[in-house]
Amino acid sequence: xxxxxxxxxxxxxxxxxxxxxxxxxxxxxxxxxxxxxxxxxxxxxxxxxxxxxxxxxxxxxxxxxxxxxxxxxxxxxxxxxxxxxxxxxxxxxxxxxxxxxxxxxxxxxxxxxxxxxxxxxxxxxxxxxxxxxxxxxxxxxxxxxxxxxxxxxxxxxxxxxxxxxxxxxxxxxxxxxxxxxxxxxxxxxxxxxxxxxxxxxxxxxxxxxxxxxxxxxxxxxxxxxxxxxxxxxxxxxxxxxxxxxxxxxxxxxxxxxxxxxxxx
Numbered sequence: 001x002x003x004x005x006x007x008x009x010x011x012x013x014x015x016x017x018x019x020x021x022x023x024x025x026x027x028x029x030x031x032x033x034x035x036x037x038x039x040x041x042x043x044x045x046x047x048x049x050x051x052x053x054x055x056x057x058x059x060x061x062x063x064x065x066x067x068x069x070x071x072x073x074x075x076x077x078x079x080x081x082x083x084x085x086x087x088x089x090x091x092x093x094x095x096x097x098x099x100x101x102x103x104x105x106x107x108x109x110x111x112x113x114x115x116x117x118x119x120x121x122x123x124x125x126x127x128x129x130x131x132x133x134x135x136x137x138x139x140x141x142x143x144x145x146x147x148x149x150x151x152x153x154x155x156x157x158x159x160x161x162x163x164x165x166x167x168x169x170x171x172x173x174x175x176x177x178x179x180x181x182x183x184x185x186x187x188x189x190x191x192x193x194x195x196x197x198x199x200x201x202x203x204x205x206x207x208x209x210x211x212x213x214x215x216x217x218x219x220x221x222x223x224x225x226x227x228x229x230x231x232x233x234x235x236x237x238x239x240x241x242x243x244x245x246x247x248x249x250x251x252x253x254x255x256x257x258x259x260x261x262x263x264x
Contacts, residue, residue, distance in 0.1 A: 006202045007046050007074055009191050013162050013171040014113065017052035023244060024053075024108055024143055027230070027261060032139050036107035037061060040135065042098040043115030047075040047091065051083060054090040063103050064093045099128050105137045111144040117207035120184065122218065125210070129222035133264050142224065142262040144215075149255040152209060153178055169193050183208045215260065224262035231258055 028036040037060055039053045044064030053062045066072055072093050080088045094101055098111075109132045119125040132142050158173045170192040177186040186206050191199040212229060219227045231247035232240050244259050 003070060003074065004078065006191075006199065007071065007078075008166075009169060009171075009199070010189070010203065011046055011048050012164060012166065013160070013169075013191075014189070015048050017048040019242060020049050020110075020112060021052045021056060023230075023259065024049075024110060027143070027259075028108055028141055031141060031261070031263065036141075038105070038107045038137075039063070040065065040103050040106045040109045042109060042111040042132075043113070043118075044075075044093070045071050045113075045115075046079050047072075047093060048079070049110065049112065050091045050093075051079055051087075054087045055083060058086070061090045062092070063106070064091065065096055065098050065101055065103075066093075067095065067097060069095045099131045103135050105140075106135055107137055107140050109135060109140070109142050111142075114145060114147060114207070116144060117210055118205075120182075120208035122214075126218050126222050129219055129224070129262075133223050133262075136264055138264075140264065142219075142264075143259060144262075145257060145259050146210065146212060146215060147255070147257045148209075148211060149253050151254040153180070167194070178209065183210070185209050212258070212260075219260070219262045224264055226263040228261045228263075229258055230260070232256065 024039065025036060039050065039060070040063045041047065041049045042065050044050060044066045047064040050062035050064045054060050064075070072095050075093060080091060116125065116128060119128055136142065154175060155177060156175050160171045162169050162171055172190040172192070174188040174190065175185065176188055178184070184206070185208065187204070188201045189203040191202055193199070216227045216229070228246050230244035231250045233243045233245065235241045250256070
């Protein structure tokens, strides 16, 4: 199967760039009292958030950073081609190390889908956070996400059926191994198509399962003065409602996803 199919399935099952762009815009405006215009998407992959960012406002500009030239080539040839030319010209993609690239004056730097967990030692992650802080405008904000809960430390497989306008398929998230001594995890994403075709290990990740106290401490050590955690609410039926609000206390759920903001 082609990388093109893997990337498309990933976007349909893992990402919701509309909701992410909504959150980034809303929370930045709440914190700063103005609309954000420049976004840097670290570990951008297919640059889905970059695309959504420039699509929604002609004054918005985005920079996507990733180390994988293959996915950036796909983003340029396939994904950015779906944008109007004027919007596509406001996206710049760089094949670079997120700890080294220079993009000063950004309103927002975003590190989503837990990809920064690839930095599995405290000094490396702290250095990345410090570099992000240096790339922000004076009133810029760093946004990132995290997941956890007691199921996060287990070896398990979670399955979900995706049924959207493009068709139906099965997404499987596998936590293949976890080492409680150093926090190292091996995770995989698998897909199964309606005809029974299985795409095993379409994406694999080896990273550290960082906890929220560790992340908050490291952000503070990197020079961020204010770190906020945003917790998701629940519907009357006990399902996540997709709305994230600042929180200082949360339940010890089996699984959760949250956002953090860090202000320099």
